[in-house]
Amino acid sequence: MSDHHNTDDSGPAARVKALEALLTEKGLLDPAAIDAIVDTYETRVGPRNGARVVAKAWTDPAYRKRLLADATSAVAELGFAGPQGGHLVAIENTDRIHNLVVCTLCSCYPWPVLGLPPVWYKSFAYRSRAVSDPRGVLEDFGLELPSNVEIRVWDSSAEIRYLVIPQRPKGTSKMSEDELAAIVTRDSMVGVAKVEAPRA
Amino acid sequence: MSENALNELIEAARLDPDHVFSAPWEARAFAIALQLSESGYFTWDAFRDRLIAEVRASDRIRARDGTSAHGEYYDHFLHALEKLLEEKGLAHS
Numbered sequence: 001m002s003d004h005h006n007t008d009d010s011g012p013a014a015r016v017k018a019l020e021a022l023l024t025e026k027g028l029l030d031p032a033a034i035d036a037i038v039d040t041y042e043t044r045v046g047p048r049n050g051a052r053v054v055a056k057a058w059t060d061p062a063y064r065k066r067l068l069a070d071a072t073s074a075v076a077e078l079g080f081a082g083p084q085g086g087h088l089v090a091i092e093n094t095d096r097i098h099n100l101v102v103c104t105l106c107s108c109y110p111w112p113v114l115g116l117p118p119v120w121y122k123s124f125a126y127r128s129r130a131v132s133d134p135r136g137v138l139e140d141f142g143l144e145l146p147s148n149v150e151i152r153v154w155d156s157s158a159e160i161r162y163l164v165i166p167q168r169p170k171g172t173s174k175m176s177e178d179e180l181a182a183i184v185t186r187d188s189m190v191g192v193a194k195v196e197a198p199r200a
Numbered sequence: 201m202s203e204n205a206l207n208e209l210i211e212a213a214r215l216d217p218d219h220v221f222s223a224p225w226e227a228r229a230f231a232i233a234l235q236l237s238e239s240g241y242f243t244w245d246a247f248r249d250r251l252i253a254e255v256r257a258s259d260r261i262r263a264r265d266g267t268s269a270h271g272e273y274y275d276h277f278l279h280a281l282e283k284l285l286e287e288k289g290l291a292h293s
Contacts, residue, residue, distance in 0.1 A: 012223075012226075012229070013223065013224070015225075016278065017228075019232065019281075020232060022291070023236070023290070028241060034231045034232060034235060035231075037234055037235060038230075041227070041230065046218065083244065084244075105255065106255045107255075107273065115220065118217075119209055119212065119213065119219065119222065120206060120213055123209050123273075124205075124259055124262050125206035128259070137206065140206050
């Protein structure tokens with residue numbers, strides 16, 4: 001972690017410290033709860049949850065159907081719920097359609113299944129280009145799609161968050177649900193990558 | 201914005217995929233906003249509206265002059281939080 005440019009009193013680190021001290025003194029904040037939230041979002045909530053959802057959808061057709069019909073309820077079945085988890089919509093990649101998720105306004109993202117968004121997701125570069133040049137953005141991520149694959153861009157908002165169900169890679173038919181969950185990446189659930197089968 | 205600004209961020213994410221905060225203060229600011237909203241001092245939607253306003257203002261400048269000197273995401277986040285607390289009268293000792 002770098003903190004090099006925040007050492008003076010007017011820097012953000014000092015402002016946050018002052019804010020936390022003031023709010024704690026006024027009884028509005030509990031510092032222990034702040035620690036717990038930081039720990040939760042740094043280490044506990046993350047894309048592993050979403051990976052389990054995807055792996056189950058790949059292996060359980062009835063679950064996949066429920067997920068596509070009502071993703072919020074389907075992820076809650078697996079125990080994943082919490083702030084920014086409502087109004088979740090699952091969108092499925094196929095041979096002809098590739099889905100890409102962005103939040104052009106700021107950073108809307110389904111926390112319970114993907115954790116907090118990565119730095120690039122919040123960047124001006126990604127937000128401004130995902131809509132105008134999705135194919136170029138995917139190429140930046142190293143993903144070149146055949147020209148007959150339609151790219152659909154989904155703009156997240158307070159009302160709707162998206163979870164991409166990537167395509168299950170070929171050569172994974174013998175893998176268990178747990179093994180499959182281990183190969184599903186965050187990037188594939190935002191739509192900037194495909195899931196690769198493990199090398200034999 | 202440099203031509204390959206996104207490439208640099210993608211490369212950084214490859215090296216450290218779990219990285220969501222760039223400095224401890226970003227995590228603290230996030231947690232403060234979340235806890236205050238969960239305690240009912242404001243709604244997350246109200247906070248997000250301010251965040252969007254900050255991000256938009258920054259985007260406009262960046263689209264015009266290409267600089268990011270006015271800050272990155274969590275700078276906007278902190279500004280939004282400070283403004284909201286000011287509006288709610290919660291920021292005075």
